[in-house]
Amino acid sequence: MRIAVPSETDPAEPRVAITPDMVRKYIGIGAEVVVQSGAGLKAGIRDADFEAAGAKIAPSGVLEGADVVLRVRRPAADDLTGLKPGALVLAIMDPYGQEAALQALAGSGATAFAMELMPRITRAQVMDVLSSQANLAGYRVVIDAAEQYGRAFPMMMTAAGTVPAARVFIMGVGVAGLQAIATARRLGAIVTATDVRPATKEQVESLGAKFIAVEDEEFKQAETSGGYAKEMSDAYKAKQATLVAAHIAKQDIVITTALIPGRPAPKLVTAEMVHSMRPGSVVMDLAVERGGNCELSRPGEVVEIEGVKIVGYLNVAGRLAATASSLYARNLFAFVETLIDKDTKSLRVDPNDELVRATCLTRDGAVIHPNFLPKVA
Ligand code: NAD
Numbered sequence: 001m002r003i004a005v006p007s008e009t010d011p012a013e014p015r016v017a018i019t020p021d022m023v024r025k026y027i028g029i030g031a032e033v034v035v036q037s038g039a040g041l042k043a044g045i046r047d048a049d050f051e052a053a054g055a056k057i058a059p060s061g062v063l064e065g066a067d068v069v070l071r072v073r074r075p076a077a078d079d080l081t082g083l084k085p086g087a088l089v090l091a092i093m094d095p096y097g098q099e100a101a102l103q104a105l106a107g108s109g110a111t112a113f114a115m116e117l118m119p120r121i122t123r124a125q126v127m128d129v130l131s132s133q134a135n136l137a138g139y140r141v142v143i144d145a146a147e148q149y150g151r152a153f154p155m156m157m158t159a160a161g162t163v164p165a166a167r168v169f170i171m172g173v174g175v176a177g178l179q180a181i182a183t184a185r186r187l188g189a190i191v192t193a194t195d196v197r198p199a200t201k202e203q204v205e206s207l208g209a210k211f212i213a214v215e216d217e218e219f220k221q222a223e224t225s226g227g228y229a230k231e232m233s234d235a236y237k238a239k240q241a242t243l244v245a246a247h248i249a250k251q252d253i254v255i256t257t258a259l260i261p262g263r264p265a266p267k268l269v270t271a272e273m274v275h276s277m278r279p280g281s282v283v284m285d286l287a288v289e290r291g292g293n294c295e296l297s298r299p300g301e302v303v304e305i306e307g308v309k310i311v312g313y314l315n316v317a318g319r320l321a322a323t324a325s326s327l328y329a330r331n332l333f334a335f336v337e338t339l340i341d342k343d344t345k346s347l348r349v350d351p352n353d354e355l356v357r358a359t360c361l362t363r364d365g366a367v368i369h370p371n372f373l374p375k376v377a
Contacts, residue, residue, distance in 0.1 A: 154188025277306025
């Protein structure tokens with residue numbers, strides 16, 4: 001069985017889908033590993049490190065004869081030229097609203113898996129790329145906020161006078177938001193947070209932050225059975241926006257992380273709210289790739305309005321490329337291991353396995369995932 005790791009084709013993607021540690025693990029389960037020359041450089045891994053772990057390094061043509069292709073991002077059809085029909089391709093596929101790209105993926109003959117669709121069940125926790133990457137993004141976004149903010153985070157009592165602690169408000173308390181709360185607290189900020197899922201109140205408080213939300217009947221029912229946020233009614237959104245508006249005016253840093261699976265990110269911070277913040281304040285929009293939680297954020301840009309910075313960094317987990325690659329590569333290995341027959345050391349993909357059903361997008365030249373079937377005209 002041959003595992004191939006081509007270089008990422010998007011120049012803005014510094015992560016890599018395998019590390020030397022995981023090369024050893026794949027070899028340990030009977031695979032051979034080919035890594036494209038330079039694939040790990042932006043994540044701090046040299047070809048020689050991969051070679052020392054037992055991988056072959058190839059300047060090109062890594063897909064030749066590959067049974068499994070590991071990537072960070074969804075490959076374009078061009079990236080899969082020469083792929084063996086039926087070879088497995090694993091990546092963060094970003095499948096929503098990407099009908100043409102999924103058709104192209106199917107056309108390449110790949111059996112493609114979207115790692116971000118992994119069910120959040122106990123067995124699959126170790127394969128949960130959303131969590132591993134969101135956790136790092138939640139940490140990094142606070143570090144980036146501290147860099148953009150022209151003042152200190154902790155309260156400082158000095159001979160020259162007292163410096164007040166920064167006030168940080170986290171909107172959306174999933175995996176990223178929880179890590180952002182913990183990180184901002186560690187830096188000494190006064191932290192508040194909000195979410196539409198009632199279960200988050202206790203989590204916020206257990207991290208030493210204060211919970212801010214309209215806690216009415218709708219709020220008490222606002223979680224799906226899968227643990228995700230529901231889209232809230234317009235009436236709830238209006239009540240919550242009034243509460244949040246008054247709160248944001250008093251904050252130094254607002255970090256937004258709110259997402260609803262398969263939908264555009266909810267708009268939570270209006271232009272008016274930004275105008276209410278004092279100069280020097282910062283809004284960090286972690287949802288910018290999904291349309292943004294702030295009306296004024298722009299993907300990949302730092303917008304400055306009346307002295308308030310609205311930061312829309314892309315691929316925030318990628319800003320910690322080495323750590324993000326290491327966790328992502330472990331997530332991938334844990335899944336690939338389930339697709340291998342231990343006795344024959346060859347691939348055996350069970351189409352009825354819960355994890356395969358949840359993540360497999362394309363097979364035998366067609367899109368097969370029920371959520372992404374082509375629309376019939
Ligand atoms: P996410 O990235 O989908 O969303 C981030 C947060 O934004 C969520 O907490 C969501 O409730 C919140 N949000 C959505 N709309 C909002 C709004 N209008 N205002 C404020 N907040 C809003 O979430 P996630 O980090 O992927 O976590 C989602 C769920 O999955 C959580 O219940 C989490 O505990 C759970 N989870 C389970 C596992 C597991 O069991 N393996 C692993 C990770 C996460």
